[in-house]
Amino acid sequence: MLPLPNLDDRLFDEIVAEARKMIPKLSPQWTDENAHDPGITLVELFSHLSEMQQYYLNRVTAKNELKFLRMLGIRLQEAKSAHVDVSFDQATTSYWMPQGTKLRGLNEPFETTEPLLLVPAKIDRILVSAQAEITDHTSANENSKVGYFAFGTSALQGSRLYIAFDRKLPVGQQITLTFNLFNNYQVPVNPLAEGEEELIPPAKVKWSFSSIDESVESRPLRLLPLPIDRDETLQLSKSGRISFTLPKAMAGMRMHPANDKDRYWICATLDEPGYEIPPKIEKILLNTVQAVHCDTKSLIQSFDGTGEMFQNEVINGYLPYYGEVEVQVQTEERGVWSIWKQVEDLNEYGPDDRCCVLYRDDEKQCFYLRFGNGDHGRIPQRGSQTIRVIANEKEYREHMLIGRSNGLPGQQFELVGTPILPESLRLQVGVRSADGRDWYWQDWSRVDDFEHSGPDDRHFVLDAASGEIYFGNSENGQIPDVCEYDNIRLIALQLGGGDRGNVQRHLITEFAQPELFASITLTNHDFAKGGTEREKLDEAKARIRRELKLPTRAVTSEDFENIALATPGLRVARVKAVPLYTVGLREYPQQQAPAQVTVVVVPYSEDPKPMPSKGFLSTVQNHLDQHRLLTTEVHVVPPEYVKITLHTVVVVNPDTKDLAARIKNVLHNYFDVLDESDPSRGWEFGRAVYKGDIYAMINQMPGVEYIQTLWFEAEGRGVHKDPSGDILLPPHGVVYSGQHQIELVSRMDV
Numbered sequence: 001m002l003p004l005p006n007l008d009d010r011l012f013d014e015i016v017a018e019a020r021k022m023i024p025k026l027s028p029q030w031t032d033e034n035a036h037d038p039g040i041t042l043v044e045l046f047s048h049l050s051e052m053q054q055y056y057l058n059r060v061t062a063k064n065e066l067k068f069l070r071m072l073g074i075r076l077q078e079a080k081s082a083h084v085d086v087s088f089d090q091a092t093t094s095y096w097m098p099q100g101t102k103l104r105g106l107n108e109p110f111e112t113t114e115p116l117l118l119v120p121a122k123i124d125r126i127l128v129s130a131q132a133e134i135t136d137h138t139s140a141n142e143n144s145k146v147g148y149f150a151f152g153t154s155a156l157q158g159s160r161l162y163i164a165f166d167r168k169l170p171v172g173q174q175i176t177l178t179f180n181l182f183n184n185y186q187v188p189v190n191p192l193a194e195g196e197e198e199l200i201p202p203a204k205v206k207w208s209f210s211s212i213d214e215s216v217e218s219r220p221l222r223l224l225p226l227p228i229d230r231d232e233t234l235q236l237s238k239s240g241r242i243s244f245t246l247p248k249a250m251a252g253m254r255m256h257p258a259n260d261k262d263r264y265w266i267c268a269t270l271d272e273p274g275y276e277i278p279p280k281i282e283k284i285l286l287n288t289v290q291a292v293h294c295d296t297k298s299l300i301q302s303f304d305g306t307g308e309m310f311q312n313e314v315i316n317g318y319l320p321y322y323g324e325v326e327v328q329v330q331t332e333e334r335g336v337w338s339i340w341k342q343v344e345d346l347n348e349y350g351p352d353d354r355c356c357v358l359y360r361d362d363e364k365q366c367f368y369l370r371f372g373n374g375d376h377g378r379i380p381q382r383g384s385q386t387i388r389v390i391a392n393e394k395e396y397r398e399h400m401l402i403g404r405s406n407g408l409p410g411q412q413f414e415l416v417g418t419p420i421l422p423e424s425l426r427l428q429v430g431v432r433s434a435d436g437r438d439w440y441w442q443d444w445s446r447v448d449d450f451e452h453s454g455p456d457d458r459h460f461v462l463d464a465a466s467g468e469i470y471f472g473n474s475e476n477g478q479i480p481d482v483c484e485y486d487n488i489r490l491i492a493l494q495l496g497g498g499d500r501g502n503v504q505r506h507l508i509t510e511f512a513q514p515e516l517f518a519s520i521t522l523t524n525h526d527f528a529k530g531g532t533e534r535e536k537l538d539e540a541k542a543r544i545r546r547e548l549k550l551p552t553r554a555v556t557s558e559d560f561e562n563i564a565l566a567t568p569g570l571r572v573a574r575v576k577a578v579p580l581y582t583v584g585l586r587e588y589p590q591q592q593a594p595a596q597v598t599v600v601v602v603p604y605s606e607d608p609k610p611m612p613s614k615g616f617l618s619t620v621q622n623h624l625d626q627h628r629l630l631t632t633e634v635h636v637v638p639p640e641y642v643k644i645t646l647h648t649v650v651v652v653n654p655d656t657k658d659l660a661a662r663i664k665n666v667l668h669n670y671f672d673v674l675d676e677s678d679p680s681r682g683w684e685f686g687r688a689v690y691k692g693d694i695y696a697m698i699n700q701m702p703g704v705e706y707i708q709t710l711w712f713e714a715e716g717r718g719v720h721k722d723p724s725g726d727i728l729l730p731p732h733g734v735v736y737s738g739q740h741q742i743e744l745v746s747r748m749d750v
Contacts, residue, residue: 008051008058015047062537074544075448078422078464079497082293082531084524085178086110086508087285091118091520094170097289098365100296100318103522105508108501109295110528115316116289117173118520123286125164125258128152136257137281144283144525147182150236151270155203155278159270161236163284164263168250176243178288179233180526182280185571186679187604189238192568199569200615200622201235204272209246210253210265221253223267236268236279238569241288274613276571276603283525291508291524293501293531294421297493298392298400305329307382309373313389315358316366320391322516327356327369328441330386335443335458337388337428346370346377354378390491401489402469405429407482409473417495418467419534422446424494425462427469429480430487441489450476464534501531554627560599560634567623570616571604573674576685578731583637584718588731596633599624600732604679608736609641640730642716644671644689645738648698649708651745656703660742663698670697671737683734689714689727705747713738 020043023030033040060068069075086103095118103110126137130152137148151159169175183189192199208223227247232240244266252262296319303313315325328337340354349355355377359368369389371380380387392400399416428441444458450472453459459477461470472478480488508524511517535543550566551559560577577599580592601620603612612620621636628634646667652659671689675681695707711725715738718730729735 006058007060008054010051010054012047012051015050016044019043019047065537065541069540069544070448072544074540074547076537076540077532077535079419079534080530080532081421081497082499082501082503082528083113083290084110084503084508084528085180085285085288085526086112086291086522086524087178087288088116088118088520088522089287091120091287094119094173095520096363096365097517098316098318098321100299102295102318102512103291103508104510104512105503105524105528108293108503109496109512110291110293110501110508111296111318113290113292116176116287117170118287119169119175121165121167121169121264121286123163123284124166124263125162126284127162127164127255127258128160129162130154130159131156134256141281141284144180147280147282150268150279150281153278155270155273155275157270157273161268162255162265163267164255164258164265165250165286166263168264169246171246171249174229174243174245175286176241176288178241178285179236179239179281180283180285181233181236181239182282183239185277185604187571187573189571190566190568199234200618202237202276202613202615203235203270203274205235206269206271207242207244208267208269209250210267211248211251221251223265224248226266234569237275274615276605276610276613276616285525292496293498293528294494294496295417296424297396297417297495298390298491299424299494300426300492301389301391302385303369303387303389304384305380305382305386307379309379311371311380313369313387314366315369315389315391317391319393320367320389321365322513323391323393324397325358325367326390326392327358328388328390329354329380330383330388331440332381337441337443338438339441343377346372349377351375352378400491401486403488404483404486405471405480405488407479409471409479411471411480412468413488415467415469415490415493417493419495419497420462420464420467421494421497422462422464424492425490426492427460428489428491429458430483430485430489431481432483444480447477453477497531498533499531501528503528552627553629554624554632554634555629557597559627560597560624563627564599564601564620564624564636567620570619572601572620573604573610573679574602574682576600576732578686581731582635583640583730583732595631596635597628598635598637598732600637600639600685602639602673602682602734604674608673610673612638637732639673639685640717640733641673642714642719642727642729642733642735643738644727644735645713645715646694646710646740646742647713648694648710648741649743649745650698651705651708651747653703653705654746654748656744659701659703660744662701663742664740666697666701667694667740668737671735673734673736683736685734686729686731688729689735691725708745 020033023033030039097116097118099112099115101112126141128135128137140146140148150161207226207228209226210221211224212219213222213224226244228242228244230243233242250264253265254262299319301315327340329340330337338354340356342358343349343355346357351374357370372378402415403413405411425446427444429444430439430441433440442458444460446462447453447459449461453472453476455474456478459472471480504527505525506523509522551562554560554563557577557579561575564575565572577597579597581588581598582593582596583598585591585593601612603610603616617636624634671683673682689712691710694710698704698707712727714727718733720728722728
């Protein structure tokens with residue numbers, strides 16, 4: 001038996017002593033701490049209650065703790081599946097690879113998450129045109145060890161990224177390019193939470209492709225506009241995929257310095273700059289799709305019933321095409337389904353026959369599902385999600401039926417295969433019709449426990465660790481109908497998850513069924529990541545402690561700052577919330593703006609003056625608007641940068657060397673927007689620049705005798721100099737270094 005932790009580890013006297021130590025800090029006016037004081041009596045009373053609470057908490061079991069966590073809305077997180085990009089090569093013709101294509105890596109199963117058109121073309125050249133120069137980065141793209149800037153180091157307007165292919169891409173088919181951008185910066189990107197608002201791009205990129213311009217009589221070769229179907233990269237500001245469909249045939253062009261032969265180009269032009277960090281590409285990939293660590297044994301595709309004659313539906317996917325397919329149609333009772341027979345010719349059947357036809361399309365690797373017209377084959381009833389296609393592996397068909405109900409309470413059944421991804425599990429129970437001629441299948445729902453289940457609720461519980469399912473007792477959860485045949489079956493199930501899916505580079509190299517893709521090779525250029533084991537109880541308790549400390553409502557200035565720093569999808573280095581202030585308000589804090597808060601944000605950047613884009617500011621604004629009070633008006637603004645230039649004459653020892661350079665270096669570090677070692681630190685917003693601080697800093701340097709003269713120049717809005725020569729900044733102002741003028745005078749010359 002595992003030892004239980006001792007929670008009752010503090011005595012009554014220790015609790016009293018700890019409480020009395022806090023009195024001077026929390027209530028300094030309370031000076032009488034003797035036993036006769038009523039406050040001490042209350043301290044002893046609450047200490048006694050706390051000690052009793054510890055006593056009872058020490059007897060709480062793990063089952064009770066799980067129940068307490070559920071009362072707080074916390075459940076143990078299930079195992080998560082790793083994901084990775086997989087690239088395919090050696091395609092001889094254009095070829096559709098269906099969604100869910102099964103791959104293998106270190107004997108671990110992986111599946112593609114979307115369909116992909118494999119094309120025989122390859123990326124032949126990568127050119128970057130920036131600042132009147134064109135550079136070739138083909139070798140850097142192939143090696144992926146040295147990144148290159150998509151639009152140069154400055155990412156100026158009009159900069160271009162050229163991607164050349166060795167042959168034409170197909171017209172009218174969606175082509176996907178994968179962009180892997182360098183992401184190893186000091187400030188990481190805040191993770192995107194489910195349901196978060198859409199991010200606003202920091203810049204705007206226009207795409208074009210090489211073709212013949214038929215609108216001109218001479219039909220010249222030009223770069224024509226290329227419409228983008230999907231852009232996961234947020235205008236090349238993060239890694240992701242870009243999909244496009246060529247409206248017309250490409251034409252070969254020669255472009256310096258790749259003018260040795262005709263190539264087929266697409267081009268990205270930076271139309272509106274604004275990147276906080278110029279995009280740095282590690283690798284551009286063609287014929288690449290994301291794969292996830294899982295093994296789908298059975299899945300469901302649902303369709304709406306139109307109620308019309310000859311309803312047609314397209315069934316896509318690897319498992320429907322290469323596995324077995326079953327068609328179900330919902331009856332008049334919600335959640336109860338009947339299996340419709342698959343036939344070859346609907347004309348041979350009558351109006352009451354539940355039948356359908358499946359047509360196989362080998363070119364697109366899909367099925368077409370067709371129902372009757374009411375005379376030859378029944379028409380499915382109209383409604384949302386009333387038609388269901390169940391696809392499963394052929395060898396898994398016999399494992400779908402997991403047993404029969406004996407009508408007793410508390411039945412349990414063991415599933416084949418672990419670990420199970422619980423969210424994928426769907427279960428049905430079969431029942432006979434009243435006349436005993438037909439079978440109907442009832443959907444049952446998975447719940448965490450039967451505590452809130454009534455006697456008529458079709459609920460079951462899954463123990464993911466043991467791979468067993470449990471049914472109720474007719475008081476908490478319905479008992480499946482007794483049957484002489486196996487009538488409990490799985491209709492959807494995925495296996496996978498866990499950290500074993502985090503495989504290294506170039507280990508996903510084969511298909512689960514190699515004979516289906518004989519000539520195609522594959523590999524993963526990066527590590528698979530994201531796979532985690534099921535959360536343990538101690539980890540869940542630690543997580544709830546962290547989450548309870550996170551602000552969910554912006555009330556105080558600290559709340560605004562913490563919420564802005566955590567804006568999903570952005571690299572936010574520094575934030576300052578200035579209450580009762582708007583930009584342009586003079587004589588703050590004597591004059592104030594009621595019910596208004598100005599939030600100053602500094603993005604992480606390698607530029608000495610990090611400037612947020614309009615999209616950056618709008619994204620932070622939208623995020624804060626979700627958390628602010630209704631009566632509070634929030635303004636998200638960039639910092640007001642103030643350039644500080646120091647002029648000084650310093651008297652030094654005669655043998656001092658390189659002192660001017662050292663003073664400039666110290667000043668540059670002092671007037672720094674983002675600290676190099678810790679970007680979350682830097683010059684305090686609104687802090688004045690005092691001559692006394694500079695005097696003290698320079699005088700402490702070795703070799704300095706004294707400062708003869710010192711004065712500042714300041715450039716920026718809202719800045720003014722007081723009579724003593726100090727520089728006063730607006731509340732949202734921050735300084736950076738100008739070209740400091742340091743004059744050294746030897747002590748012997750004074």
